[in-house]
Amino acid sequence: MPVVTDLDSVPLTPVYTIVISAAGEATIEGEPVEPLPGQDGRTSALADIRVRAAQRGHPIRINAKEPDGSVWPLIVDHDGAVTPLAAPHPTPAPTPPPAPVPVVPAPAPVVSAPVAPVAPVAPVAPVVPAPAPVAPPAPAPAPASDWSAPLPPHHAERFGRIVAAELQGDLVGAALAARELEGALDREYGALHPHTVGVLGTRAWLALLLQEDWAAIMRLHLRTAERRHNAQAPVDETRRVLRNARAVWWRLAAVDRAEADEIQPELQRVSDLVAGVLPE
Structure with missing residues (x-):
């Protein structure tokens, strides 16, 4: 079957997660998949994704989690074409929040008043703030386990x-x-x-x-x-x-x-x- 060649044309969302249990049962986003006659849970789950792809009019991204815990990023089209990816699905860029509208305060009324003479003030030595305590460096994050790494391209x-x-x-x-x-x-x-x-x-x-x-x-x-x-x-x-x-x-x-x-x-x-x- 043909596979998707232009990966950038596939929307980054949604990304569905298919989980295959040790008993061969499948869920999509935590919802059980009803097995098709004569088919196992994995095949039935992918058939469900094909229907969703047809309804959306474009291929769909999925993460297929096998019983051994490995996760395979795939793209599934409505015709059953499956494209395995060599790397996890890209994360969509966060949408920046709208810029706040600046609020200009109304000018305060100017009141004329007599000004008392100001006595001379002795110079004050500059205050040097004490250095803030330095927090210990955060530990480096643990490297990702090789058991969940995708296959090389x-x-x-x-x-x-x-x-x-x-x-x-x-x-x-x-x-x-x-x-x-x-x-x-x-x-x-x-x-x-x-x-x-x-x-x-x-x-x-x-x-x-x-x-x-x-x-x-x-x-x-x-x-x-x-x-x-x-x-x-x-x-x-x-x-x-x-x-x-x-x-x-x-x-x-x-x-x-x-x-x-x-x-x-x-x-x-x-x-x-x-x-x-x-x-x-």
Whole structure:
């Protein structure tokens, strides 16, 4: 699908926020999105944004927040075209307040009165004010976490292929595109970089949606959880990945108990590694 080429032509407001929960449900500006028949929450939310774009007559800016906490700035048009951005949406310049109207006071009446002679005044030494206490310098703001930083521009096209494939319902194509992107990020930044680990989590999420091979899905989740732990990623998302791995283990056990028993020690090892994140 075509993408927006003239980004400056897209209004800076509104910017809608889509949040995808760990269960696959979606909200737009905090309001739940009713899933479309046969579609997941993300696709249904983007379909809602396309309708809003059609009503406004121009593409709309959104921030898509994934279950792992990463935020992807996107532009969505009424025809379903999705344009990933390499940087956050620009902030509109504040509107300056109107200049105050000057009030000219009416001139006071002049009253003539006799003036008493003024006695000479002894010169007064100038008063030098005491120096004001110097406040200690404010601490520098903490740098933004790499776990929420957007992908660099030269990887935006690969990420756009993941989004476009998912919008078309091609989860297999989206998973293949995510695997390709993870490989490129691994080669450039290493396996423990936040960008690489984030796309690995996207692969695990897409595999869960496909539901084709529960053993492979579980191993992918365990790899994601261990990689996140080793990279010191935010722990809340690591807990969610491990909870999903435990849920996948039960699905696997229902269809192939022998395979589930074979993987169970690996599940226990990763659970012990990330101590206490999986309640019994």
